[in-house]
Amino acid sequence: MSKPISIYETKITSLEFLYRGKVRDIYKIDDDRLLVVQTDRLSAFDVILPDPIPGKGCLLTDLSVFWFKKLSNVISNHWLNQPPEDFVTAQELSQVAGRAMVVRRLKPLPVEAIVRGYLAGSGWKEYQQSGSICGIALPPNLREAEQLPKTIFTPSTKADIGDHDENISYELVEEKIGEDFAGRIRNASCKLYEEASAYALERGIIIADTKFEFGTDSNGKLYLIDEALTSDSSRFWPLNQYAIGASPPSFDKQFVRDWLESISWDKKPPAPDVPQEIAEKTAAKYLEALTLLTK
Numbered sequence: 001m002s003k004p005i006s007i008y009e010t011k012i013t014s015l016e017f018l019y020r021g022k023v024r025d026i027y028k029i030d031d032d033r034l035l036v037v038q039t040d041r042l043s044a045f046d047v048i049l050p051d052p053i054p055g056k057g058c059l060l061t062d063l064s065v066f067w068f069k070k071l072s073n074v075i076s077n078h079w080l081n082q083p084p085e086d087f088v089t090a091q092e093l094s095q096v097a098g099r100a101m102v103v104r105r106l107k108p109l110p111v112e113a114i115v116r117g118y119l120a121g122s123g124w125k126e127y128q129q130s131g132s133i134c135g136i137a138l139p140p141n142l143r144e145a146e147q148l149p150k151t152i153f154t155p156s157t158k159a160d161i162g163d164h165d166e167n168i169s170y171e172l173v174e175e176k177i178g179e180d181f182a183g184r185i186r187n188a189s190c191k192l193y194e195e196a197s198a199y200a201l202e203r204g205i206i207i208a209d210t211k212f213e214f215g216t217d218s219n220g221k222l223y224l225i226d227e228a229l230t231s232d233s234s235r236f237w238p239l240n241q242y243a244i245g246a247s248p249p250s251f252d253k254q255f256v257r258d259w260l261e262s263i264s265w266d267k268k269p270p271a272p273d274v275p276q277e278i279a280e281k282t283a284a285k286y287l288e289a290l291t292l293l294t295k
Helices: 054-069 090-096 121-130 168-175 177-203 254-262 276-294
Strands: 016-020 026-027 032-036 098-102 111-118 148-151 205-216 222-225 236-239
Touching: 032 054, 032 090, 054 098, 054 177, 054 276, 111 168, 111 177, 121 205, 148 177, 168 177, 177 205, 177 222, 205 276, 254 276
Parallel strands: none
Antiparallel strands: 016 026, 026 032, 032 098, 111 148, 111 205, 205 222, 205 236
8 A cells, every 4th residue: 555645735626615624624515424534634733734744634534534433422423434436536646545434424512522530731731720620620739641530521702713722611612602512512522531531541541631623413412523532632641651650652743732832932923843853753753642542
C-alpha cells in the first residue's frame, strides 16, 4: 500500500464545498449526507499551524472510525459505513483516500463537551487558581496529573477559527441548549469517556481528558459527531510512564504545544513554521497511539 500524500487543504470540485474548519474540510453530498475530509492540518492554542503533520488525517480517521464502531452501544454517531471514493471523481481520489468519512448531515450543538478524569492542561491551571474547574469544586491539595475522584464534565464554548474556546459552567450550557440536551450530552460524554478510558487502560494508555461534539437530527435525536477520542481531541498518556506531580509524556499534540511554549510566540496568528523534526515526531506519536489502541 502506497504512503498517503500529505494534504494541507483539499480542492474537491465535484461536490459543493461547505466549510473549512481547523482540521476538517466539509462537502455536501446531498441533503442528508456530508463528506468530511481529515486534512493534515494541526491547530494548537486554537491557531492553525502553517505546516501539515504527514499522514495525520489518515490516523485520525482510522481512530475515529474505530471508536465510532466500538462505542455505538452508548450513543448513535454520525458515521455512515459508505466508501467516500464513491462520491468523488477519479482525479480527486487521492484527496479522500484513507482520510475521509461519509456522515449524516446533522445540526451541531454549540458546545464542546469536555470530560476530564485527571488534572491536566487548562484544568490544572484553573484548579491552581480557584480549587475548581468550570465551577466544580475539587478536593484541596491535588497534584498535577492526579486522577480525579470522579469523572467531571467541563464544557466550553465552540469558538470560531482564530478565537479561543472558553470554559463555561453547566448552567450556561443549560441556557444555550436547554436542560434536556444539556443533561443528555453530559451523561453521554461521561459514559463514552469511562468506557473508552477503561478499554485504553488495558492497552497501556491513560485517557486524561477528551472532547466530544454532538448534533441532532430533525426529530431531536442526539448523535455523537465530529471525531472521537483521537490524539487531536484527547490527552493520551503512556501508562508505563505515568507519575503524579508533573505533566507526563503524551501520544498527542501536547508534544507540539510543549515546543510552542518553549519558543517566543504570543499564541496569536500567524503561527510559527513547524520544524520537520517536530512534525515527524508528532506523526510518530499519533501512529503509536493508533497502534496501541487498535492493533
